[in-house]
Amino acid sequence: MSISPEPTHLARTFEDERYGWTRHPRVRRRAVVAEAALLTALIAATLAASVTETGWSTWFFATWTVGMLAFIPLHSLLNLGIRGVLDRDARSLDEHQRRLGERSHSAAGWPSVALTFAAFTGAVTVVALTGHVMLALCLGFLLWFTSGLLTYWHLAWTAPEEPADTDL
Numbered sequence: 001m002s003i004s005p006e007p008t009h010l011a012r013t014f015e016d017e018r019y020g021w022t023r024h025p026r027v028r029r030r031a032v033v034a035e036a037a038l039l040t041a042l043i044a045a046t047l048a049a050s051v052t053e054t055g056w057s058t059w060f061f062a063t064w065t066v067g068m069l070a071f072i073p074l075h076s077l078l079n080l081g082i083r084g085v086l087d088r089d090a091r092s093l094d095e096h097q098r099r100l101g102e103r104s105h106s107a108a109g110w111p112s113v114a115l116t117f118a119a120f121t122g123a124v125t126v127v128a129l130t131g132h133v134m135l136a137l138c139l140g141f142l143l144w145f146t147s148g149l150l151t152y153w154h155l156a157w158t159a160p161e162e163p164a165d166t167d168l
Contacts, residue, residue: 011092014084028081028156035074036153039146042067046139047126055132064138075152082155100159107158108150115147 007015021027042064049060079086085093085101093101123140127133 007092008089010084011088014080014088019080022077022081023083023162024081025159025161028078028159031074031078031081032153032156035071035078035149038067038071038074039142039149043139043142043146046135046142050126050130050132050135050139055130056134060135075149078152078156082152082159085155086152100155104151104155104158107154112147112150115143115150119143119147 013019022031045060045063045067049055049057083097085097086104090098119140119142122143123136126136126139130136
């Protein structure tokens with residue numbers, strides 16, 4: 001196995017200084033809050049739809065579609081802010097970036113397990129109480145999805161501010 005000295009296109013994108021503004025703690029934290037608010041709204045909409053008589057409806061489908069499409073640029077912004085530390089190959093990360101990623105994985109471990117358990121129990125509860133299988137799957141997916149995002153959110157929230165380039 002050979003390691004190419006040339007960074008991949010993805011690694012070059014995350015290191016590109018055009019996106020330096022996303023690395024400020026204020027921007028990263030706002031992206032975390034926006035993602036958390038979006039997922040909370042989708043979870044609330046799913047629970048609201050599950051208690052109605054019709055269950056799956058046009059308003060819910062529109063809300064779900066818009067919410068999931070809005071998530072894409074939000075997560076891209078967040079990922080640029082953390083330089084893709086959790087998505088890149090370990091060979092393209094320096095030691096500091098590896099430590100930050102490992103610290104976030106450790107910190108989010110138990111909360112992720114708890115949310116994964118909540119995803120399963122929430123979905124089972126929705127089916128048991130309402131009989132809406134599709135909405136139960138949506139709720140389970142959203143909670144499971146959120147459990148996977150906890151590591152990103154922890155890293156974005158706690159990563160130290162990068163020092164300004166002193167060569168300029």
